[in-house]
Amino acid sequence: MSARRHRSAVACQHCRQRKVRCSYTVTGVPCIGCTQDGTECIIPQGKAQSPRIRQSIPGPRRTEPTTSLRQAEPGRFMPQSPATVDFYSSEPIAPLIERSKSVENLHGDRRVSDEYKNLDEERTGTEIATAALGRNKRTGQAPFYTGESPGFGSVLDLCSPPQQPVPRHILLQPKTTIQLSDEDRDYLQHKGVFDLPQRDTCDELLCAYFHHVHPVMPVVDATTVLNPYPGGESNQCNLLLLWSMFFVATNFISTETWKREGYTSRKGMKYAMYSRAKCMHHNSGETDNIVLLQSALLLGFYHSEMDLHMQPWYWTGMAISLCQMMGLHRCSISAWSNSSVPETQQRLWRRLWWTCFFRDRWLSLTMGRPLRINLNDCDTIMPSSADMLSDPAKLPASVAAVYIPSDLPRLADYWVKTIHLSKLLGDVLTLSYQPFGPYPSLEKVEALETEIKLVRFPDSHGVEQSRLATYYLYHLELHYQALLITFYRPFINKAPEGLSTSHQYAWKSRIQSNIDSAALQTNSILDNLAREKLLEFAGPMTPPLLVPAMHVHLLNCKSSDPLSRRLGLNKLDLCMMILEQMQHTYPSASVFRGVFLGAIRQLFPDYIAQPMPEETVPQHPISDETYLTDPAAGMVISGDVIDAIMNEVPGYNFWESLNWM
Template identity: 45%
Template sequence: MFEQCMYENGNERNKIVLLQASLMMGFWHSEIDEHAQPWYWTGSAISHCQILGLHRDPGTSAYNPHITDRQRSLWRRLWWCCFFRDRWLGLTLGRPLRINLNDSDVPMPLTGDMLFDIDGLSEVGLANHLPSEMPRLSEYWVMLIEMSRQLGDVLVMNYQAARPKGTLDDVAMLERRLLQCRLPDLYEGGLTRISKFYSNHVHLHYQAMLITFYRPWGMEFPEGDAGAKEDWQHRMRLKADHAAAQTNEILDRLVQDELLGLAGPMTPPLLVPAMQTHLLQCKFGDSLAKRIRLNKLEVCMLVMEELQKTYTVASVYRGIFTKAIQQIFPDYPGHVMHTSCSPTSITIPRNEGPTRNSLNNPESLIAGDQLGDSDFGDLGGDDLMAALMDNASVFDFWQACNQL
């Protein structure tokens, strides 16, 4: 890999280049080195940012004419890219946040920060190498950064280990901010395939964030008057269910428009909060209600089946959820979806057999020996199933998944 060579050959002295290489390698999954995973490389990129001082605004005290506008734009873009990865990896890996925004005064990114480096390119160069709708895609990126700030607040309020218990007013205030997030217009006409996909992808992030926010409050209650506790918790559960249903609608649009081929490595984890919500709903109601909820989950499983053609982690998620479904529906067939990779098995790298390290990060699993249903218990699968079936938290599932 080019980025790995740039980082490891020892000849590169430009710290910005090393930062960029680390950030890009955060999307690469090693077959050999346990440490060479998204968490490691993103942490390296964040460290480079802070060593270089990119977490501070270079124009705070006095404008430095030796720093060009292009440099300022690049530095701002790199910092906020690291911030975005920190927040979403914190959620999807169940790990603490590395960036504290109280230590940073970098202004929020602008659409122009994404366009600065292409101003000098010829029309032929732009047409050959970049999408024509870069201004629109840049706006989507800014929306994701704004949303990521809110996600950080959600993780601190609901999942931080030593967090103070929030009040009803705290929860209501954060909810208002979440509902005010800027989002693309899903019904805008005339969009290209790329714009359609990324418009929907921003919404996938948003629904995952809403589920992450609402789910704990379906079982917990903040400080305050507990007189209407049950009604309040019921409303929060309904809101989480609605966000999960919205996720299914987004997936339906992506499938109908044949856009799943544009999915990136972040797409499979974004489906997990909705899948867990559907799974938990399968435990309640009469047989018809349970079947309807199972159908919603199966839609997500079918999309995961398609995504696993590119991302092995999707087959891991399918295997985990198939095992969980069978706990609720013992007669549920593990072979219901036809694929070259069995949904009730998880692959183990390098033909070494199942080990705890090989499941430390599900995204690192590659083709090799298979781990069947009976092996879940030996690898802590009972804890994983307990976390997956926990009514309160999507975060506990990520933590359990990464501790296997």
Template identity: 45%
Template sequence: MTTTRSYRCAVACQACRQRKVRCSLAVTGKPCIGCTQDRAECIVVPKQRKKIKKSRQPVISHHDPGPMQDSYSIDHLPSDHVSNPVIEPSTFQNGPGEADPIRRQTYSILAGDSGEGEMRNGIDVGAPLLEKSQDIGITPICAADEGDIENEERRGFEIATAALGQSRRNGQVPFYSGGQTGPTYALDICSPEKSLPRHFLIPSHSCSTLSDADRSYLQAKGVLTLPSAKSCESLLRAYLHHVHPIMPVIEVDRILEYQHNGRLHEYNTLLLWSIFLAAVNFISPEVYEQEGYKSRKEMKATMYSRAKGMDKVVLIQSSLLMGFWISKHDEYLQPWYWTGTAINLCQMLGLHRNPDSSKPNCAVTDRQRCLWRRLWWTSFYRDRWLGMSFGRPLRINLIDCDMPMPTATDLLIDVVGLHEKTSHGFLPSDLSKLASYWVTLIELSKQLGAVIAMNYQSQRSKPTIQQFEHLESEILQCALPSQYESGLANPARFHLFHVHLHYQALLICLYRPYGSETPIDLDTAEQDDWQHRMCLKAGDAASKTNDIFHSLVEDGLLVFAGPMTPSLLVPAMQTHLLFYKSPDSLTKRLRLHKLEMCMLIMEELQKIYNVASIYRGIFFKAMQQICPSYRTGMSSSDQAIISVPTKLLGSVSAFANITEQETDSLGEFMGSLLDETSIFKFWETWNSM
């Protein structure tokens, strides 16, 4: 079913409803932004709550449980929603029945009449059913919520509020702010006196429902059919005796509580199958024979196949593509998870190594070589840039890798021999150019890894001036395509600009730490001048980022933005926010204009990418902390995208009129959010200005 995105919030004041514009009431509270700007009273009319009728239409399923003859089975799987919380299969698990008190509504994946009964060839003989399982390891999307930009922005606002210790809501989900390159660096810029925690809890917004089609598929795969109660007890006992002592990865008290209360069928299904898989090695023959298997191997194979695909290359491809998924429901770090899965599979298959390292490998075709290079270096590209975006450690160490660098031919080999009509109908006309741009991105990714290793690793040593200049020289020598290349179709022009956005983000990562640091062997007399030059270079890269986005907007190319695009804007926004510390009023206003332009770009990107809403909420909170009277940046009425630069040039913000007292509080707040692990440690430079 196709869902339509909505860009208006259900909660709106009377004036915004009459004007039919989006109201910021849900995010900023009363008064909303529109009424504040109009200097009008913000009147909110309470909305009548509609009663929701629940219809129970059970889905009857009869299937042969296969080799598991004595098993729990699912007779009734109604598709209605009930209010039960979801327990995610993570190291931090909520207890049964612990619901988020402020959650709109949560749903269990499976619901039905509780009861006890064991199915033997379809006949109830007395074992509990797996029909109330809240934890099947699947978290579908609540379509009604996905189009609500106000709530997406509020997600970023909640993260920022929790980081500052100002949250009024109880957090359930562990959150790590991202070390030195995480998105919440915008908050670190704002407080020089106190160190913010890097780990904190944020409210959960998970909403789990399971469609009839998904439920039927899982039934057919046997995922919802557990072994008999006696076999489950034997498997759990074997696990706790033989596996848990050497690999204590689960919370024993939780699973034993479920077992003791006869609710093992409500435990996380994915995790439960994993436990059983590990335990099969230690059960007696009577157990697997009772379940209809001839050996432990057969039983393990069945359990393993129930939740996994078998083609490893397909799994790598799927994992990389799944990394494009970002949701506001505690899943904005899903790209990090899926990329890690792809990297693990690549390394497991040896795609990080050259298949021809010792001699030409006749068993590998040229087509396979090209595919393997693409898979490995795409995983590498995602590893580097997601590490920068989320402030996470790099997973790939190139010292362990000797897979040759990719070439444009690796990408083009698949289209050789295609019929011209097919090629023209489905492939971009500039594919050869796009292939060369991709190779350039891989080169920039290698340099980014070197920058992160030199500037941001927690156990790093300070570089020498020679090491810094050598890396800077390599980066400056990167061959970039000309921004003024003619004859390109619009998609290719966007990708050309996208390469330059990566390059400017790379330069910012290189220069910004050295506003407060210096190479270990730099002469003391030269330090101030050297640091000042690093500041100028970082600021120049941030300004060029704005210029590139300006060009994208003016040329109508922002519609081609991908899920990685918002993250490429963040380093520039952090730099603009940091440079707002300048004592010069004109510099402050210019940086504010550039930051507000970035906020407008994020507002446009958030219509497609939830992560842009998160970033925008974080920066809005940071701007509010700098100047409490600032209220123009959050959920304003829709802007015509082509008018972004023009409006910015003439915009007047609360920042332009902040008082001296507010400037003093700005310095205090910005400093307290910067500690030794902040992204770009620049504060000492400004304190000395």
């Protein structure tokens, strides 16, 4: 029996031109293809037949956005009624599955329903092929990565000249929006996701986000968020992304703002913002992978003992997986030579990928867990400051003046340098911290040391810059000192392979001196931050940068020389005071301080932490998580953790038992 599949006797003009199977004889006018493409379904005269099944199908899709914010009461904004608006896509709901079910219910013909589904699934494969081969001239929005050889996408290379392989990154038409049930919408309504803060609060949150978060994690397109936002009735924004941004920005708003919103603490407001963003992430039916990726990166800054399975490691892992699904790790120059992806999206994709890389490297250091990203699998080009500056440049001057930092170009340079330091950190962790890897040779250690020492920071002497830019320069230097300590730390006890015995004593002395110098420099930076009153700019990534230096100071507290022990304790005291200042906003600072407090008391049983002067304590109450700051108040530090932090074994694996960043 022949396996040949015969063409349909009747097809509309659109499907006939595209040489795809038409569903006219199954569904009537319009067919599936014309419904999804938003084109008129025209049947050639004289060939129209009565279809086996006729049903009422909505007309072509609209392309204008439908998600909007409206003023519900003076000074307060909330979306339109969830019963009439789809909040999760820029297109109206078109549930093809529901139509298929209605066909089945009307006629009880499962064969017709299966054929209907097969047509749709087959058409998806055809759309991928036509887009990759450049035969589809329609502009898509949904990124799709066909994968590298030997994946199924490499089959298409057979249809293209050897010197011009088909592009791996293509843009498809957006996925059909998932229809939410009334119960799901009621649940989202009950969780408060449709009830935004007051307008003034929203403005302050957005301003805080682009001043304090965007310069170190440029994961959103400023034009997408800010161009439509300040327009009142015409506001359009993705609620999942908005709540995720609000959550991180809450760290930097004034005390009066969260009090005005009815919260008893800053942490309480952060939890409310996070819970709404997480609820939207899991229950909104969002199908835009870029939005899901952006949200996951921002939610990776949440810390709570009540949500241990949703810690930074979880959210960052989800973000990295989404990046690799969309092929953002394979965005080389050659990948764009024959691609339909606009330059604006290319820049955003680079920022997203390298932000995931940045988070992967520093989370691995802080938590003592393996690297998720292997650069041998990646060829995305390194970012430039222009990648961050391209979006704000398109904003109206009046909007940029309110929300965008005036010295963003300088902050963009700092971000690029931070990515470079993250790459070096990955090399350090791969060289010396893999338990089953070969012990590093002297040649490799010296080559990496030379590369690290070549790092140069922007010269700020005699240059007028804002307090925000000054803080971020200090923050960049904190990253560098943490990198130095991490690099030298394994060689305190064991010299690299290939170093002669006669040179080992001098080598170890030099290594110890370099470590102490980096730890002392960390303290000097912290002293500058406190003296210049810049700690108010500290973000959730700041507390972990103190840990390497504090580890060195604690080891010096075990010295046989009494003066060295006292000096080590004094240096450690400064770090403890800085953590105390930050713990009112960041739970990770409380955890780190509690662990080191327990370790110090093991060495100095009579040690009493110096209390913070009342006038320097932030003017907002501490939430119920305060108990983390004092072991006597309920936090129990296991002996294993204390032993690990005081052990001179390289690495920071003791953080694994905490699940905190």
